[in-house]
Amino acid sequence: MNQDKSPSAADPIVCLEKVNKFFGDLHVLKDIDLKVSPGEVVVIVGASGSGKSTLIRCINGLEEFQQGHIEVDGNELLPHGKAGQALQKIRTEVGMVFQQFNLFPHLSVLDNVSLAPMKVRGWSRADAIETAERLLERVGISDQAAKHPGQLSGGQQQRVALARALAMEPRLMLFDEPTSALDPEMIGEVLDAMRELAREGMTMMIVTHEMGFAREVADRVIFIHQGEIAEEGPPEEVLDRPRNKPTQQFLSRVLKH
Amino acid sequence: MDVTFQFDWQAAFASIPFLLEGIPYTLLISFGGLAIGFLIGILFGLLRISPFAWLRIPAVAYIEIFRGTPVLVQVLFIFYGLPQLLGGPINALVAGIAAIAVNSGAYISEIVRGGVQSIERGQREAGLSLGLSRRQTFRYIIWPQALRRMIPALGNQGIISIKDTSLFSVIGVGELVRQGQVYIATTFNALEVYLMVALLYLAITLSLSFALRQLERRGLVGQ
Numbered sequence: 001m002n003q004d005k006s007p008s009a010a011d012p013i014v015c016l017e018k019v020n021k022f023f024g025d026l027h028v029l030k031d032i033d034l035k036v037s038p039g040e041v042v043v044i045v046g047a048s049g050s051g052k053s054t055l056i057r058c059i060n061g062l063e064e065f066q067q068g069h070i071e072v073d074g075n076e077l078l079p080h081g082k083a084g085q086a087l088q089k090i091r092t093e094v095g096m097v098f099q100q101f102n103l104f105p106h107l108s109v110l111d112n113v114s115l116a117p118m119k120v121r122g123w124s125r126a127d128a129i130e131t132a133e134r135l136l137e138r139v140g141i142s143d144q145a146a147k148h149p150g151q152l153s154g155g156q157q158q159r160v161a162l163a164r165a166l167a168m169e170p171r172l173m174l175f176d177e178p179t180s181a182l183d184p185e186m187i188g189e190v191l192d193a194m195r196e197l198a199r200e201g202m203t204m205m206i207v208t209h210e211m212g213f214a215r216e217v218a219d220r221v222i223f224i225h226q227g228e229i230a231e232e233g234p235p236e237e238v239l240d241r242p243r244n245k246p247t248q249q250f251l252s253r254v255l256k257h
Numbered sequence: 258m259d260v261t262f263q264f265d266w267q268a269a270f271a272s273i274p275f276l277l278e279g280i281p282y283t284l285l286i287s288f289g290g291l292a293i294g295f296l297i298g299i300l301f302g303l304l305r306i307s308p309f310a311w312l313r314i315p316a317v318a319y320i321e322i323f324r325g326t327p328v329l330v331q332v333l334f335i336f337y338g339l340p341q342l343l344g345g346p347i348n349a350l351v352a353g354i355a356a357i358a359v360n361s362g363a364y365i366s367e368i369v370r371g372g373v374q375s376i377e378r379g380q381r382e383a384g385l386s387l388g389l390s391r392r393q394t395f396r397y398i399i400w401p402q403a404l405r406r407m408i409p410a411l412g413n414q415g416i417i418s419i420k421d422t423s424l425f426s427v428i429g430v431g432e433l434v435r436q437g438q439v440y441i442a443t444t445f446n447a448l449e450v451y452l453m454v455a456l457l458y459l460a461i462t463l464s465l466s467f468a469l470r471q472l473e474r475r476g477l478v479g480q
Contacts (some may be wrong), residue, residue: 064384092388102383106401115397116387161383168387 002240013038013172013203014059019068021054021227021240028054029065029226037173042203043214044223044233047250052207055224056174059205060094061087073171092120095165099177101157103149103164109136110145111162121170128167137162139193166197173197175206211254215239223247269449271442276453279436282350283383283461286432287419290357294418295411299356323363329424332356336428340479343458353425353432358426362419368410372403406472412469416462433457 012035021029028051036042057063059072064081067147071077073093075086081157104112113132117123123131136142139159141152149157158178165173175194179187191213198204198217208214214221221238222233224247231238242248303317323331336352376399384394426435437454441447 059384062386088388088390091386094386096383096386098379098386100377100379102377102379102438104380104383104398104402116389119393119397120388164387252281 010021011038013073014073014205016059017069019055019058019065019070021051021058021063021065028227029058031231032068034222034229036172036203036205038203040217040219041050041198041217042220042222043218044205044207044224045209045211045214045250045254046224046230048225051227052224053176056096056205056207059172059174060091061205062096074239082134092168093170094172094174095170096174096176097158097161097178099180101149101154101161101181103157103161105149107148108145109141109147109149109160112149112160113167114131116164117167131167132163135162135166138196139163140189153186154182156191158182158186158190162190162193162197172203172205175204175208177207177209179188179210209254210224211239211251223250224248230254264342265446266451267445268444269453272444272446272450272453273438275440276433276436276457278458279431279433280330280431280461282353282430283419283422285352286350286357286422286430287415287423287461289354289363290417290422291418293354293358294361294365294414297362298369301362301366302369302373305366305383306373309354320363320366323359324367328356328360328421329427331360332428349425349428349430352428353422353430356425360421361414362412364417365411368407368414370424371410373399374406375406376402408469408473412466415465415469419460419462419465 012053013157014034014036015030016034019029019032020027032055034055034238039041044052044055054063058065058070058077060076061081064079065077065082066079069076069078072090075089077086077090081087081203103109107115110129110132113135114125114128117128118125133145136145139162141156141163144152144156144160152160162178176192179190182190187210191210194204194206195213195217206214206218218235220232221235222229223238223242223245223246231242231244231247238247242251299404301316301319305320307313307316309407325342332352335355336347336349339352340346340473380398380402381394384395384398385391389397422432425432431439437450441450444450
């Protein structure tokens with residue numbers, strides 16, 4: 001996929017070039033080159049601490065990087081957080097779902113979802129509420145709209161978080177281990193909602209340990225090892241016939257249990 | 258033991274109307290000072306956690322100075338000291354309010370800092386990731402949550418400051434203690450009158466505790 005230089009290929013919506021990031025002396029991301037096409041679902045796997053979360057957090061500027069360059073939908077991020085207006089633009093166009101949901105506990109479910117469209121996009125309250133209700137219905141929690149996040153189960157909270165991100169009508173969705181904090185019986189409902197989103201053609205970058213899900217929805221799987229892209233390709237290649245040692249070791253560990 | 262002293266209930270009750278005249282001053286100094294102190298606390302509490310040292314250092318200096326010196330010394334300095342600088346007298350009521358303001362402001366700065374810093378990092382990240390500006394994230398996400406967590410500590414500070422105003426009898430403001438002293442000077446019922454003074458303070462602080470508990474209870478819904 002990343003060798004595909006033909007002009008007929010759609011312009012990438014995300015483009016990382018030689019991105020390097022350090023936490024002090026620790027080299028967290030090493031020369032990351034990555035392009036994601038519109039509509040593509042990219043699943044990023046790797047051991048904890050390999051840099052996979054850091055990678056997607058660089059894309060919406062929650063982490064700064066020190067070298068290289070990132071372009072998201074024509075907006076350019078530069079090293080050391082020098083972006084200004086571009087960063088704001090990117091965050092408006094890129095949604096994110098977090099491992100810990102990060103819903104706003106002081107706001108109702110409906111207000112969680114309608115806040116950003118009103119404050120960032122300048123929608124009227126009526127429009128924002130209407131969209132919020134439609135999205136909550138879509139993720140199957142319209143009957144909980146008046147409740148506060150603390151009154152919902154983890155699975156419900158994560159689906160609200162998904163609706164909240166979608167309310168901004170993002171062009172790209174980032175998922176940072178969206179099911180890792182969930183009880184096992186709630187993982188399915190969140191994956192279902194994500195599966196449906198993928199089917200509708202959303203561009204998605206997903207950090208996850210759910211290999212079955214990766215195999216099913218991913219157009220491309222990227223395996224990150226010690227801050228580098230160690231292997232990438234279609235899921236059946238990377239997950240079933242991994243070529244290099246770290247990938248094989250990682251997969252044998254996660255698939256065993 | 259020769260117990261001849263009788264608690265004179267009549268004298269105690271008789272002092273109440275005179276003591277009540279001090280209550281408006283006590284309340285005005287307390288709540289006027291606290292209101293200004295709250296604004297100071299928000300400002301300096303936020304400066305205190307600024308990423309810029311040139312904003313942080315003055316805030317730290319202010320907090321340490323006004324937290325580390327007695328409020329009695331502060332009010333004496335304002336009432337007797339500052340006029341020498343300014344060349345004119347300062348109204349005792351104004352001096353009292355100012356002393357409570359700068360003193361409680363220092364403590365409230367720390368309460369604000371602690372409240373804001375207690376909000377999980379993920380809240381800020383979620384706000385920013387939705388495209389909210391840093392200012393919007395603070396205003397709609399961080400601050401409302403921080404404020405709720407600050408209520409118990411703010412209540413504490415309110416009660417402390419109300420009691421601190423009792424020291425301001427030294428600058429002659431006709432607040433509760435001052436009224437008591439004046440009354441005792443003519444009737445010599447120290448036991449009865451100071452007991453009444455104490456009960457009136459208790460009435461004020463208990464009302465505040467009660468009001469804050471209601472506020473907290475309402476604030477907790479949905480957390």
